[in-house]
Amino acid sequence: MTNLKVDNLVADQTDLLLTPPSSNSPPMASKFVAVAGATGGLGQLVAMELVKRGIPVKAIVRPNTDPLRTEKLRNAGVTIAPVDLSAIPTLTGELSGAICVIxxxxxLGDVIHTAQGKLLEASMAAKVPRFIPSDFSLDFTKTKVGSNRNLDLRRKFHNELNKSGIAWTSILNGGFMDLLVGNSPMINHKSRTVAYIGSTTQPLDFTTMVDTAAYTAEVAIDPNPTPNFLRIASHTANVEEIAQAQSNVEGVAYKPSWMGTVGTAELMIRIMRFFGGESDVFPAWQGMQYMVNMFSGAGKLEPLDNNRYPNLNWTKVGDFFRQHKNQKSVDNVWS
Incomplete structure (x- = not known):
């Protein structure tokens, strides 16, 4: 059973968490968890996981956000708060009473530094006791500066976190397992291959977005102080194990496909980056930077903190592939 108590530093928050919000979107209770970016894939999952635990949730969204993007949240009882993140006084008012801001x-920098920086500033002004930054990545505390642009953005934001004085926890989940299905950069269903660089035996950390969201919700309502960094992985598997899992699900053989050494990939990144893509959130070379960090072992998550919340379940790669295939079958029936 999920513990519905919250940070014991704020004892008067406990009673209101015992009553889940109704689906009629009542006025926001005095204490709640705020989620910024709640209309995105991960943000919406985090909000819904909190709702499942009976926690009042306020979604911080951009002004003029399409109501269709917030419909599921509103139907679940989440309070929608359209606010310009640059309007610090207004944002501070919206965050007042929050037990945690996620x-x-x-x-890029305008979001991770500027917008998220304003969110942090308002959280401090509102005296929010806990802040969870939007890291959700490989272990950038161990990667080399300059080896991954997007990880460097997170590393730089931590300079502000460290100066803020607010209690914060960064959740590192490796790669999202969800990127292994669909138009995956690693798995080619036509050639039935799993792309890799370096060695097939390098352990790789993957976490589903659902598992990440559930863990994030637990951190947000944890009654105990939490470490600055928590590392999780639904499944740690090498390329050979991923290929075997895909083979078992599809009933045909998938094989690892070597794309070169880690050093060769680093050279290709420099060449590709020379031709642009700096203004893109995820250019092709950015994806290659993640591959280098993973297959070199630099971004490996160790030790894992999966057992901190023993009530959670973790999704294996093979089970995730099977779930995705079954969902595709259902979607095809109704399409």
């Missing part, structure tokens, strides 16, 4: 904002 950022799932994604983007």
């Amino acid at each position: 950022s799932t904002l994604q983007g």
Whole structure:
């Protein structure tokens, strides 16, 4: 059973968490968890996981956000708060009473530094006891500066976190397992291959977005102080194990496909980056930077903190492939 108590530093928050919000979107209770970026894939999942735990949730969204993007949240009882993140006084008012602010904002410097920085500033002004930044990545505390642009953005934001004085926890989940299905950069269903660089035996950390969201919700309502960094992985598997899992699900053989050494990939990144893509959130070379960090072992998550919340379940790669295939079958029936 999920513990519905919240940070014991604020004892008067406990009673209101015992009553889940109704689906009629009542006025926001005095204490709640705020989620910025709640209309995104991960943000919405985090909000829904909190609702499942009976926690009042306020979604911080951009002004003029399409109501269709917030419909599911509103139907679940989440309070929608359209606010310009640059309007610090207004944002501070919206965050007043929050027991935790969770950022799932994604983007480049204007988002990770500027917008998220304003969110942090308002959280401090509102005296929010806990802040969860939008890291959700490989272990950038161990990667080399300059080896991954998007990880460097997160590393730089931590300079502000460290100066803020607010209690914060960064959740590092490796790669999202969800990127292994669909138009995956690693798995080619036509050639039935799993692309890799370096060695097939390098352990790779993957976490589903659903598992990440559930863990994030637990951190947000944890009654105990939490470490600055928590590392999780639904499944740690090498390329050979991923290929075997895909083979088992599809009933045909998938094989690892070597794309060169880690050093060769680093050279290709420099060449590709010379031709642009700096203004893109995820250019092709950015994806290659993640591959280098993973297959070199630099971004490996160790040790894992999966057992901090023993009530959670973790999704294996093979089970995730099977779930995705079954969902595709259902979608095809109704399409």
